[in-house]
Amino acid sequence: MTATRAPRRDARDNAAKLRKAALEQFLANGLDASLYEIARAAGVSIGTLYNHFGGREGLIDAVVPDVLGARLRELAARVDALATPKQRLETFVRGMIELQSGDPALNDALLRRFPDAVALLDICAVSTDLGRALVRDAHRDGSLSPGFTEDDLLSLLWLAGTASRDPAVPAGWRRVIDRALDSAWTAEPRTAEP
Template sequence: MTTARPLRQDAARNRERLVLAAREVFRRKGLHAPLEDIAREAGVAIGTLYNRFPSRSELVDAALGPLAERAVELAEAAAGADDPWAGFAMYVEDTCALFAAERGYADVYRATVPDTPVISAAKDRLTALKLSILDRAKRSGALRADVESTDIAILTWAAVSTMDATRAVAPQMWRRHLALLLDGLRAEAAHPLPAPPLTPAQLREAG
């Protein structure tokens, strides 16, 4: 009986170490980083990792779910901005800034990870918020009328590509790239687009 309480405390500490280690390793190496690297970062045996998190999905949800929920908070703030264009730009910029800081979350945003209820719920909420932000900016006349939500997803993917290509030499270059892209989305800059937007199904396949 004297060992029961310390064991529970040890298990909780190991779980917390693994969650923090997973977030850090995913940040550096992406979502598909070896689990052995995470165990090593946490200072525990790989068996301990599997005892606490029997599947990669459970670990991903525990480590990156809070980041997905943070993304929802940022989008809610953008949706409540007084100026519709400012709210739209805020949403895109804040999303990309989170991607720049957290490579693992950028991977989660682009992929469908099964059995991640926290992330899935956050992504569903983000989808609704993004549509509301887009609709509001269009109705204000500031955002070009032919932009669809899939276009914004592709735009943020492009920013991620810029981050990956320039992180070592100019880590803020993505902000310049994004500013150019945002200027192209203003209604007064609009020209007819040469191809239709992706459908949501096409976007999932592309990701």
């Protein structure tokens, strides 16, 4: 039986420097940030990056899920604290759009631009599942039009995410998203029967 040796201290230090540089670059520039720039910022070779993480997806999974997961959990907690299904769904949609617009890494994750980053996709699946549940809740209480589906929600978020990444997007894209969401509501939700 062969004993597994712990990585040398310089290898651990290099991995830590790569994680720090990657997180900074991903959060600032998105998940397609230059791996060469990440290695340069960490003061190591690109070979060292590949040796430690195997490539982009391994590096993404090593540094991004905890940070993005925390942001998505904060939004979920805010949503959960609201009283009505309509308030919860509206807050979720608007919160997701704000996160996508302000966080290139989270936006790339939600758009599933790197499908081999498995840990990252697992984090995003939790958020997708929450959105689907919020649509079902709003249908149950009658506040959401039956014609607005779970897929419509995901399409709105995809459109917002795509628009927020495109520098040539028309300035009115948020108004279009707002109108689509505003038109999804019914006049009055059903009240519970006694």
